Amino acid sequence: MPPLPWPEPQAAVVRPLVAWYRRAGRDLPWRRSRDPYPIWISEVMLQQTQVERVKDFFRRFLERFPTVADLAAADEAAVLQAWEGLGYYRRARQLHAAARQIVADCDGVFPQTISGLRALPGVGRYTAAAIASIAFDQPEPIIEANSRRVLARLAGDDRLLQGPQADEPLWQLAAELVPKRQGAGRFNQALMDFGAIICTPENPRCTACPLVAACQAHQQDRVAEIPNLPAARSIRQLQETVLVLRHRGRLLVQRRQAGEWWEGLWDFPRVLPAGVVTSGRRRLGEVTYTVTHHKVTCRIVSLTVDERPRPGRQERWVRPTELTELAMTAPGRRIAVMIASLP
DNA sequence: AAGCCGGGGAT
DNA sequence: ATCCCAGGCTT
Incomplete structure (x- = not known):
């Protein structure tokens, strides 16, 4: 793919951007140290998740x-519990597996090379470059939501940015801009803060922008059209029924299995387990939740269990108060809260 | 290359 | 309601 035609020299962008960052950059909890461990945790949490969250x-x-070492020694259940509500739970499982990998294979020493970082589960091209530049000041470029938008606008790149191949010219541009001797991490974080504060998706603050003189999109009055991203996928409607099974003051919860949504988290059953005999069916109401590109309307049915078989490995009969200790799915948690407030 | 995976805040 | 977010992995 041909490089982006863009006349501005590196200094016309890097100097004003870093000057802006020194003045207006955000004070974020993971910027207090150069220790790769907290930087890694923050980068994984920030995947498709906004800073404030x-x-x-x-x-x-x-x-x-x-x-x-603490993370590696923990149970996966404890890691998932700490992650509850953050979403994309595979990140938590991979984080845990990666910690064990570092302890087992690297003697607990954090990898310091791009290839070593990318060997960790859950660390892809962006995250490896972010850790390498921020923790180790290696001159690695990053492309993510913010820098993609900032660089596409600066270069006036109105191509449809669909698929990883389309990002290649932007990676190349980022590689040309990132300081080679020192300050790579600072520059990369400046790009991201700049995208979050000035060069925003909607209503960018071009009048306050220190890079406006170098911005091709602004000069051509095409800021609103860049970046040119694929249209969002449509949302599918789904219907579900959740069963709240009660037996002598206890409730049945199940752990979500591999291949299901929310693998590893606890939730109420959707279907009656074999061997369970029930009576006293009543409706408790509905919850509506959105997951990725599905909108789910979920009926909640309460049943009294007269007889129950022994629970399976991935099942537990718990007192309502015990639900607070389990990592639950978002709708499961909402239903648990609803049950607790029932008369 | 396309689909999958969460959840909440802003607009 | 719709868009957006410090992406990575699987098929």
């Missing part, structure tokens, strides 16, 4: 798992 999760997670 991550802050509290990050603080609590580091309090609970202060070092990579």
Whole structure:
């Protein structure tokens, strides 16, 4: 793919951007140290998740798992519990597996090369470059939601940015801009703060932009059209029924299996387990939730269980108060809260 | 290359 | 309601 035609020299972007960052950059909890461990945790939490949402999760997670050794020694259930509500739970399982990999294969020493970082589950091209530049100041470029938008606008790149191949010219541009001797991590974080604060998706603050003189999109009055991203996928409607099974003050919860949504998290059953005899069916109401590109309307049915077989490995009969200790799915948690408030 | 995976905040 | 978000992995 041909490189982006763009006349501006590196200094016309890097100097004003870093100057802006020194003045207006965000004070974020994971910027207090150059330790790769908290930087790694923050980068994984930030995958497809906004900064404001991550802050509290990050603080609590580091309090609970202060070092990579603590994380490796933890049960996966504890890691999922710390992740509950953050979404994309595969990240939590991979984070845990990666911590064990670092302890087992690297003697607990965090990988310091791009290839070593990318060998960790859950660390892809962006995350490896982010850790390498921020923790180790290696001159690695990054392309993610913010820098993609900022660089596409600066270069006036109106191509449809669909698929990883389409990003290649932007990676190349980022590689040309990133400082080679020092300050790579600072520059990359400046790009992201700049995209989050000035060069926003809607109503970018071009009048306050220190890079406006270098911005091709602005000069051509095409800022609103760039980046040219594929249209969002349509949302599918689904119907579900959740069963709240009660037996002598206890409730049945099941752990979501591989291949299901929310693998590893606890939830109420959708179908009656074999061997369970019930009576006293009544409707408790409905919850509506959205998951990825599905909108699910979920009926909640309460049943009294007269006889029950022994629970399976992935099942537990728990007292309502015990639900607070389990990592639950978002709709499961909402239903649990609803049950607790029932007369 | 396309589909899959969460959840909440902003607009 | 719709869009957006410090992406990675599987098929």
